[in-house]
Amino acid sequence: LAMNYRGPYRIRADYNMPYPEILHPRDAIIRVTRSCICGSDLHLYHGLVPDTRVGTTFGHEFTGIVEEVGPDVHNLKKGDHVLVPFNIACGGCPFCKQELFGNCHESNPEATAVGGIFGYSHTAGGYDGGQAEYVRVPYADIGPVVIPADMDADDAVLLTDVVPTGYQAAEMAGIKKGDTVVVFGAGPIGIMAARCAWLFGAGRVIVIDHIEYRLEFARHYAPCEAYNFRSLEDPVLFIKKTTGYFGADVCIDAVGCEAAGSAMQTITGRKLMLQAGSATALHWAINSVKKGGIVSIVGVYGPTGNLIPIGNVVNKGITIRANQASVKRLLPRLIEHVQAGRINPRELVSHKVPLEEVSDAYHIFSSKLDNCIKTILVPPS
Numbered sequence: 233l234a235m236n237y238r239g240p241y242r243i244r245a246d247y248n249m250p251y252p253e254i255l256h257p258r259d260a261i262i263r264v265t266r267s268c269i270c271g272s273d274l275h276l277y278h279g280l281v282p283d284t285r286v287g288t289t290f291g292h293e294f295t296g297i298v299e300e301v302g303p304d305v306h307n308l309k310k311g312d313h314v315l316v317p318f319n320i321a322c323g324g325c326p327f328c329k330q331e332l333f334g335n336c337h338e339s340n341p342e343a344t345a346v347g348g349i350f351g352y353s354h355t356a357g358g359y360d361g362g363q364a365e366y367v368r369v370p371y372a373d374i375g376p377v378v379i380p381a382d383m384d385a386d387d388a389v390l391l392t393d394v395v396p397t398g399y400q401a402a403e404m405a406g407i408k409k410g411d412t413v414v415v416f417g418a419g420p421i422g423i424m425a426a427r428c429a430w431l432f433g434a435g436r437v438i439v440i441d442h443i444e445y446r447l448e449f450a451r452h453y454a455p456c457e458a459y460n461f462r463s464l465e466d467p468v469l470f471i472k473k474t475t476g477y478f479g480a481d482v483c484i485d486a487v488g489c490e491a492a493g494s495a496m497q498t499i500t501g502r503k504l505m506l507q508a509g510s511a512t513a514l515h516w517a518i519n520s521v522k523k524g525g526i527v528s529i530v531g532v533y534g535p536t537g538n539l540i541p542i543g544n545v546v547n548k549g550i551t552i553r554a555n556q557a558s559v560k561r562l563l564p565r566l567i568e569h570v571q572a573g574r575i576n577p578r579e580l581v582s583h584k585v586p587l588e589e590v591s592d593a594y595h596i597f598s599s600k601l602d603n604c605i606k607t608i609l610v611p612p613s
């Protein structure tokens with residue numbers, strides 16, 4: 233059983249998907265215990281990521297039991313319960329050697345940008361993902377980490393992406409003690425970024441979204457101030473006013489490219505319905521950060537040619553820092569944060585459903601129905 237992509241907004245649970253096999257001595261086969269749906273999967277689901285092929289399986293956030301290892305995998309054995317970073321990284325290329333595990337060359341040599349990612353289209357290497365009963369894990373001697381015995385299984389699966397991405401968003405933002413941090417997006421990533429901003433010494437954390445139940449969740453979880461941009465005349469003006477017209481010290485984009493009609497754009501004072509793939513939050517981030525400030529982008533932009541107000545970047549002397557999270561680099565310290573209770577990832581989980589219901593689960597997460605924040609898919613045992 234695996235999730236099978238049939239085209240934009242069309243996926244199904246499929247009992248006829250092929251069983252993955254060891255193709256390389258460094259591969260492992262994992263029997264999935266949990267997999268999540270991520271905001272990144274929504275870009276695929278909305279048809280915004282080039283070369284997303286019909287018949288592929290999504291899912292880059294998963295945990296599982298090692299079923300089989302190739303002859304060159306010595307750090308794992310059959311029966312280990314592991315969490316698997318969403319990046320596929322060889323560990324030996326020039327980028328992996330700098331701990332840029334999200335930019336591995338070998339796992340996706342034809343691409344000039346991203347490294348390999350499980351279940352993330354052929355632009356990210358064409359690997360099948362973990363929204364399945366079984367998944368092939370390449371370079372299994374590098375990525376998977378045995379889940380500590382005392383760790384909750386839901387916490388573990390959120391360490392494959394949500395926690396490291398939220399944390400890296402805050403880290404890249406270069407937060408200094410007392411800084412005002414504005415996070416665009418109150419999805420799991422934005423909420424986690426807001427939470428982690430405090431670990432870096434933030435003095436004030438503001439989250440912007442338009443989904444009330446998510447704003448309410450963020451207020452308590454981060455904790456933070458949270459505002460609905462639909463009830464603000466102009467979010468940029470609001471941020472300027474609330475910072476004495478200086479602007480935020482740092483802004484974090486935890487939205488990425490948007491599906492058509494998902495939000496309302498107010499650029500140059502005009503309200504427009506969004507077009508698919510637009511970058512409203514990033515505009516707002518650039519326009520509301522202070523001069524010399526930092527904009528940290530973890531939102532994913534599938535389509536090429538997104539227009540950003542580059543003139544304002546230049547004139548304000550803004551530093552833009554962006555990347556896919558380097559999960560493996562961050563795991564040791566994040567496991568510690570989770571074990572110490574400084575981050576409680578499992579509180580984000582609003583839905584836990586059988587993998588058979590994957591189609592409904594995508595619809596609910598995409599449409600932000602039923603107070604959905606984070607969905608875990610559980611394969612049949």
Ligand code: NAD
Nearest residue numbers: 271272417419420421441487488495513530531532556557
């Ligand atoms: P999500 O869809 O659950 O959340 C996105 C939130 O943004 C929603 O609540 C939506 O209402 C809100 N939003 C939409 N337009 C907005 C706007 N103009 N201003 C403010 N908020 C707006 O997704 P998620 O799982 O939280 O992921 C968020 C982003 O992070 C996605 O783009 C995803 O692809 C990306 N991501 C990046 C990495 C990485 O390594 N860089 C990893 C995981 C996810």
Ligand code: ZN
Nearest residue numbers: 270272293393
């Ligand atoms: Zn993800």
